[in-house]
Amino acid sequence: MxxxxxxxxxxxxxxxxxxxxxxxxxxxxxxxxxxxxxxxxxxxxxxxxxxxxxYALLLELDFTRYFLNSLFLSVASVILVIVLGAMASYPLARLKFRLNKPVFLLFMIGMMIPIHTTLIPIYILTSKMGLYDTLWGLIGPYVAFALPISVIIFTQFMRDIPRELEESAKIDGCGHFRLFWRIIFPLLTPAVATVAIYNFIHIWNEFIFALVLTSSSDVATLPLGLREFYGEFSVNVPGIMAALTLGSLPLLLVYFVAQEKIVKGLAAGSVKG
Amino acid sequence: MLEKVEKLSKPKVATSTDVKKARKRKEILAIIAFIAPALLVYGVYVVYSIFMTFYYSLFDWSGIDNNLVFLGLSNYIELFQDGVFWKSLQNNFLLVAASLLTQLPLGLIMALLLFSPIKGIRFFRSIFFMPFLMSTVAIGILFIFIYDGNFGLLNDLLRMVGLESWQRAWIGTESTAIWAVIATVCWQFAPFYMILFRAAIVGIPEELYEAADIDGANSLQRFKNITFPLLMPIITTSAILSIIGSLKYFDLIYVMTGGGPSNSTELMATYMYKQTFTNFNMGYGSSVSFSMLIIAFIVTIVILFGERRRRGEE
Structure with missing residues (x-):
């Protein structure tokens, strides 16, 4: 050009x-x-x-645990977001009912809410539920804040699926659940990829919820773990740099393997928002 | 014969409305079953929490005990007179301005470069994009060392070009800390806008450029008359993302300076965190965080309104 x-x-x-x-x-x-x-x-x-x-030193320390914590959290949250988000989007995209628009709008508003505005009540709520300082306590907020963008992406995608598909399925006496899981969901693959990539990157690097809702090193995620290394190593700069490199490596590796997909997923996710 | 038909068909009609009603009821149940799980999670963690933030902001509360003292709007009055809050609001708007003036142009330049006829585009693209994929905490710690007063990369670079007098502890000095941190934020996010712009440029039809070639347009004219106008919608979207993102920014500042030295890099979000989880002023912290929401909300409305007017004029 x-x-x-x-x-x-x-x-x-x-x-x-x-x-x-x-x-x-x-x-x-x-x-x-x-x-x-x-x-x-x-x-x-x-x-x-x-x-x-x-690097050998890091692997002797807690690096593997931080890595596994982050991996578990990201995968579990992303799966939940895909299931809950796609299900909620089905009626919003394809069925007529009075509360359709208000519900969609409610999800859309979530896009502009600073997560910090919810931090204090979520901290108190998590403590009350007995989930403070557990990985489970983080899944709720991660899913909740990933839902708006995911619902928007899924709804837009589902609106473009031709209606004839479900007409014929309905005539065969197929209920909404079978219709959704058997016919609609398998068609969503590109939207699922976008939602998965966009949210995985954000949850993998998420910092403030992890900082506020956990405290012990057993459940620390990678970003928190890096801070711990930084504190422990103090003047051992090469050691800290090894930790930072190793901490950045997983996402970079994924990126080099699936570059096109990630770039597209990020662009689509952000613009739709 | 006719009577017979009527008699036969009458009950049939009745059942069909019954069936319709039953079907309608079934459909409503299905809709609820599909939406309820997502709405429940979203409702509890987002909607309920926002109301509770406002509720807590009306109290004096440490967050540790159950001793909530109702204050009405006193926290907000205190906030208006709180110099640190104004300082952090000012820093947030500084970050907004810096993001708009550096991240978007840098992202655009990088995106355009990816369409130029240079060799190794894939390599350039991968490196350009890397800052965005690094964990924010990693970036923060890395830049603490880059800005270090004793053995930092930046000071070494300055020495190499003979600017020893400029050397300093970049994030330890009040006057430079905010700029050092803002530069890091821009470093992290410029690649993200590159990706958005690149996706938009790919979408511009090649025929437009071919037509411009026939008319003998040069590169600058092509950019001014085709690329830039067609990128306007994505530039607007990026500007909104960048403004909202800068108003609620937290991570890098928290990792690099924690808002210091002496509040010079404080943002609304770091101040909220400090008040809530360091000083245990949950009530006051809640009023800071609710104010963030109001400010983000007003700014969004203003942008959307302005955007609609601009579109109307076209």
């Missing part, structure tokens, strides 16, 4: 932006392979020899 300009300035600009976005990341990975002494004497050089000792 910018075909006619000479290419030199474009490359220059691209490389400047590459340094801008990539340099901090490069420094992080680079430092993580160093020994502490080496970091002190020459912080920015390439490591003399690549050492994985910092």
């Amino acid at each position: 910018i075909r006619k300009i000479s290419q030199m300035p474009i490359y220059l600009l691209a490389i400047i932006l590459l340094l801008f976005t990539g340099l901090p990341f490069f420094i992080m990975v680079n430092t993580s392979f160093k020994q502490q002494l080496e970091f002190m004497t020459s912080p920015w050089s390439l490591p003399e020899s690549i050492s994985f000792s910092n």
